Amino acid sequence: MKKQLCPICESGFLHSEYELTEVEHQGIKGTIKSYYSVCDGCGCEQANATDARQNKRAMIAFKKQVQGLLTGAEVRKLRKQWQLNQREAARVFGGGPVAFSKYEADDVMQSDAMDKLLRLAAEIPAVMERLKSLSGQAF
Ligand SMILES: [Zn+2]
Known part of the structure; x- marks a missing residue:
């Protein structure tokens, strides 16, 4: 530095x-x-x-x-597991285009609702697929 x-x-x-x-x-x-x-x-x-x-x-x-919320590192790990970049993850889960960069850097806390949604998508692959299709984007 x-x-x-x-x-x-x-x-x-x-x-x-x-x-x-x-x-x-x-x-x-x-x-x-x-x-x-x-x-x-x-x-x-x-x-x-x-x-x-x-x-x-x-x-x-x-x-x-x-x-008891997911840490920044845990959010990053899940996103990488889903093979999404931060912008794509925001399209799937909401929160705005820079949401994931902020969650992952511990710049902001995700809401309880977002935390639950991330866990649900991690536990149930069909939820992830449905969220992707709801986002209207091709991944
Ligand atoms: Zn000085």
Whole structure:
């Protein structure tokens, strides 16, 4: 990764670090890695856009785990098993063209309804075939 110049002292470079942070969701406690950047010049600590994105994804992954939803990696695995790209998967299941990229990256949580539909399609091949035909697309 390209070294990022410290925006505060403008002479040092930022290094990514993390600490373990205790989080809570629906009464369940857990620990996530919380990323931040430290300047090797002035020593200041800050969260840049990359840190913020990683931290947000870690929290969403934790919430999915607490709520018993498929993880981003599990959604990706199912989609690959169905031999669909992300856009095709969105045509079959709904959610908009970028839905699967967001589910798989843990950028957003899929709804309970979407989660159930994905599991149903995974368990019953005929459901998958029917969803494909309902989408009106040829796969
Ligand atoms: Zn600095």
